[in-house]
Amino acid sequence: MRVLLLGGTAEARALAAELHPETAVISSLAGRVPDPALPVGEVRIGGFGGVDGLTRWLRDEAVAAVVDATHPFAARITANAAVASARARLPHVVLARPAWPVGEAIVVDSDLDAADVVVERGFARVFLTTGRSGSAAFANVDAWFLIRAVTPPDDVDLPPGHELVLSRGPYHYADERKLLVDYDIDALVTKNSGGDMTRAKVDAADDLGIPVIMVDRPRLPAGVSTVSNVIDAAAWVRAL
Template sequence: MKVLLLGGTAEARQVAAWSAGEPGVEVVSSLAGRTADARLPEGEVRSGGFGGVDGLVGWLAEHQVNAVVDATHPFASTMTSHAAEAARAAGVPLLVLRRAGWREQVGDRWLWVDSAEEAALALAAVGSRAFLTIGRQGLSRFADAGLWMIARCVDPPNPIPSWCELILDRGPYDLHAELDLLRHHQIDVLVTKDSGGSMTSAKLEAARELGIPVVVIRRPALPSGVAAVETVDQVVDWLRDCRGRQG
């Protein structure tokens, strides 16, 4: 059984690692190619886009793909939408893997918004020194927010923003380092996407400990009718079931 794994996340790398030792399953991991020095999964890897929905439909047919797993970032809504359309058009089963989102705990002061634009508009009423942890895409939406800001990204934005300080770093992050960062820069509001997972959750613990409010951008909705799970084990079960049904 040949599987196209749309990846780039830790969960996608776990699925690829499982497939390396699973008889009868061949996985091709596809990375968007936007991150320099990306962590590569085990097995075959392709990088770059497909050329939209039509290009993906053609790729699935050309490579005789039997199943698609979308394990991209929870905010990679365009890729997920394209995957749903292409899998439907090609008659190939699709499963979306989305890790569980973060949940508020006692002591949290979260403000939920639907977009980076809403987050930028909300900042002035929440604090005066903001820590942006939304990645480089959408960062420009905060250029006119009127606050002192520092932004953390894996790769530098293009162009480099002149309106904020920049930290280039990659998770996982630990609580003590996040506490030191917030204190050192006198941060009084944190901005994040609801990415979920443990690699970057320490900032939320630090904000909770220091009583700092957090502006949280909600995830985009999944396409209608798409099957979705939250764990790698559920993906493994689904792939084994697909292989069994193919005989």
């Protein structure tokens, strides 16, 4: 049985390893990150050409099921996969890692809303961790930003006052706490990505009394089936 696994996350790599070699898993990566961590088994890199392209690809490759284990904020591919799977009449499930508890965080709907909060609250030194595409919303904000991303923003205006740090998780509590203190950070802006790889910054900020501005994750397409962990996703595939 051939299964398309939309990946690029730690959960996707773990699921590919869990199913290998009993299931022919084709892991698909968007190709936006240079030198990505690759899963075991067959890997394809790049887009499909929207819903129509993905639908054709699923049929041409005789795929039997689709597992979407992309990042919680990869809304476009998640929406396309739901529609294409329905058109191809294939079983489809989303591996949706649980969101972080928001606690005392200021929850907003978008990067632009987060930028508005920074301005309204008068934060001066902000740790910005919304990824390379999220930095543009803060280009005209009069504050200093420590911007952390896996790859540099492409053709995006950055705030005049900033330092760019390129790194990839997992991150650890002691290091995150030291970073917040050393840079005299007075606000953290993050997406509610969930998972353990990047949670430490939120815990450290909470313990230091630093306000957290958290961008809420986009809603999943209506009617999709979901599982919350790798074991349940593997069980879903095996049950087919």
